[in-house]
Amino acid sequence: MAPPLPDLFAADVAPELAAVFVVCQRPLTAAAFAEAAPVAARRTQPSWGLAATADRTVDPEVERFGYRRAGTTTVEVESSHLVTPSRPERVAESVQEAVSSTAH
Numbered sequence: 001m002a003p004p005l006p007d008l009f010a011a012d013v014a015p016e017l018a019a020v021f022v023v024c025q026r027p028l029t030a031a032a033f034a035e036a037a038p039v040a041a042r043r044t045q046p047s048w049g050l051a052a053t054a055d056r057t058v059d060p061e062v063e064r065f066g067y068r069r070a071g072t073t074t075v076e077v078e079s080s081h082l083v084t085p086s087r088p089e090r091v092a093e094s095v096q097e098a099v100s101s102t103a104h
């Protein structure tokens with residue numbers, strides 16, 4: 001039997017908030033993998049990504065691979081899949097670091 005959804009993608013989020021995310025979660029469709037982006041901004045702009053090291057929805061190694069392949073600056077965060085509600089301070093720090101490193 002599979003673990004409950006909150007345990008898979010929101011294990012470190014307050015249970016009442018995780019319950020909201022569970023009912024709001026839309027199923028992933030095959031179209032998401034077939035849509036081509038007209039332009040990849042990462043080719044001309046610096047990019048940052050958060051790798052959630054305790055993610056049980058997307059394997060953290062897959063996240064790291066994708067970021068390396070894209071040339072993305074990767075920030076590792078001890079978090080479930082829901083990094084923003086789980087570690088808001090770390091997310092804000094990462095945004096500030098990105099802004100500071102690209103300020104002219």
